[in-house]
Amino acid sequence: MTAGPAGGEWEPEDAAPDGWPVPLRGVTESVIATKGPNGLWNVAALGLHAGDPVTAETYGNTRTRRNFERRGGGVVQFVADPRAFVDAALTIREADDPVLPSADAWVEVEAAFVGSREEGETTIREWELRPGDGEVVREGATTINRGFGAVIEATVAASRLGVAGFDDADLRARLDSLADVVDRCGGAREREAMARVAAASEWERPEN
Amino acid sequence: MTAGPAGGEWEPEDAAPDGWPVPLRGVTESVIATKGPNGLWNVAALGLHAGDPVTAETYGNTRTRRNFERRGGGVVQFVADPRAFVDAALTIREADDPVLPSADAWVEVEAAFVGSREEGETTIREWELRPGDGEVVREGATTINRGFGAVIEATVAASRLGVAGFDDADLRARLDSLADVVDRCGGAREREAMARVAAASEWERPEN
Known part of the structure; x- marks a missing residue:
């Protein structure tokens, strides 16, 4: 494969995997909303590992892990606003609705526990994610910043x-x-x- | 402004500036094709500084600088394929056509020299870029990798x-x-x- 003018042979990125709203490769950083025991949606960051099925890991006893266990899944979303990603990754956020206003795409997922391993004092759990309903809300040409x-x-x-x-x-x-x-x-x-x-x-x- | 669920107030990114195919903010990394004396298009990287007008800098006696002087402009393009960006930034590439197959968006620009400064032994030249014809070729939801x-x-x-x-x-x-x-x-x-x-x-x- 050659990207660029010398070859002229070029293919757009692989299509989205079945049921997912966007193409995935390597680890795609996403935002995950999971419903907590108080009925509110907890918003956190989640790395999606491309593959069939797509998998993800939770580190330790996080709300995402507990809500995956309680509810069997959540709503994965893809944001282009860096503030939304920071908030999800570093703060405790709860929302009435699972889909952020800043989500460019979202998809409901079922999360099935497939195993765990220890790293130091942290238990890392692996989950298989199966996509359900989803939507692309907003598209644009990609820019690099x-x-x-x-x-x-x-x-x-x-x-x-x-x-x-x-x-x-x-x-x-x-x-x-x-x-x-x-x-x-x-x-x-x-x-x-x-x-x-x-x-x-x-x-x-x-x-x- | 609040991004995220707590507020619910959220606006999509600013629209593209007049004449540009994509929104620009801070420094957006682009690819620039400029026509050389041999009639081929030289492909290089160019950082676009958002503003009115949009500006860019060339470092030293590059082909982009020489072709800007000879031809008064070139074709700016936005790529999402990391291979195309690496090739433009680190190798000498020449093409028959100014628009790469991997360009998600492109726009012709006039480049007007506005001044220079010295950094060590390098002359850094600043250019104002005025957009002309352009096109968005391909859109998608943004993902983070x-x-x-x-x-x-x-x-x-x-x-x-x-x-x-x-x-x-x-x-x-x-x-x-x-x-x-x-x-x-x-x-x-x-x-x-x-x-x-x-x-x-x-x-x-x-x-x-």
Whole structure:
């Protein structure tokens, strides 16, 4: 396969897998809403592992894990707003409705427990996800923004602060560097998302 | 502004600026085709700085800079295939046609020189870009893939290898780490793109 002008042979990305609203490859970062015992929908981040079936992992005793066990599934959604991803990944959010206003696409999933493993003191559970009803709400041409990527990496780094096995000083230096990329390359939403990373974590943004 | 369920108030991203096929914010990474003296279109990477007008910078005596001067513009395009971005950024590519098969959107631009500054031994020229004819070729719901972001960051790091003012050992460690993210989170296109980063640079991918 050649991408680019020399060849001229090029195919668009693989189609979405059966029942899913968007193409999936490697690990696609999504947002998952699961209904809690209080009847509200808990909103969290969930990495979708492409495959047949699609799988996902929960780390430790999270609300997503507990609600998967109680309810047998939830609603996966795909957001392009970096603030929505940060909120899902780093804060406890509950909503009356399962689908976020910022979701570009969503799909109901059944989650079936398939096994677990231990990593340090954390139990990692694997789930098979079977898609149900879903919808593409909003489409556009893809654009590349380094600031957007920096926000996603910052949520990963911030979620590891204080976790055994990760070096806090390294993570903080990384967050400082990612904040610089957001300042140089991001738009207003990326800057606001990075401020939310700071607000939701022990990391403080360096003064510019 | 609140993204997410708590508020429910949410607006889609700003519309595309007048004449542009896609929304722009901060610095949007694009591909630029410019017609060379041999009649072929040179394909390179170009960061678009949002604003009115949109601007871009060329670093040193690149083909894009020379062709902007000769021809007064080129064709900006937006690609979602990471291989196409790597090829544009790190290799010399020439094409018979200005629009890549992988372009999701494209727009002709006039480029007007507005000034220059020196950074070390490099002359950085700033250009105002005025959009002309253009088209959105392909749309989809946005998905988030950390492997994709890692490829973009890897092109930046690889382009700095051997450049004064950057630490080669740091850049190589960064590239190793980005290759790990591509392995864990990317799809087939990201893995192929990362192999192209290695092929086009002095960096060698560590064995896994």
